[in-house]
Amino acid sequence: xxxxxxxxxxxxxxxxxxxxxxxxxxxxxxxxxxxxxxxxxxxxxxxxxxxxxxxxxxxxxxxxxxxxxxxxxxxxxxxxxxxxxxxxxx
Numbered sequence: 001x002x003x004x005x006x007x008x009x010x011x012x013x014x015x016x017x018x019x020x021x022x023x024x025x026x027x028x029x030x031x032x033x034x035x036x037x038x039x040x041x042x043x044x045x046x047x048x049x050x051x052x053x054x055x056x057x058x059x060x061x062x063x064x065x066x067x068x069x070x071x072x073x074x075x076x077x078x079x080x081x082x083x084x085x086x087x088x089x090x
Contacts, residue, residue: 003040003074007067011046014066018085019047025079039076051084 001009008022026040044063051059059082067075 003070004042006070006074007042007044010067010070011044011063015046015048015050017046017048019045019088021045039074041077041079042075043079043081045081047083047085047088049085051082052086056082 004022004024008020011017011020011022021044023043024040025043028041046063050062054062060080063080063082064071064078067078071078
């Protein structure tokens with residue numbers, strides 16, 4: 001299973017999102033110190049009712065907490081866009 005698939009599966013289980021896009025941006029950071037460790041750079045767009053009532057910082061912390069094991073082994077950098085279904089609909 002690829003790192004993108006592991007990230008996707010973990011976020012699916014944690015948030016039951018209505019939309020989830022995970023992109024590996026590691027190729028954009030070739031030569032970067034973090035790339036030398038073998039960990040990757042990823043972007044996540046996630047829409048979930050689980051974020052209702054949370055401020056953006058809390059949403060990011062929640063995503064980081066869900067991905068904690070992968071942060072230790074596979075992820076060097078993570079860009080997150082986390083919204084609720086209502087925010088997407090408006």
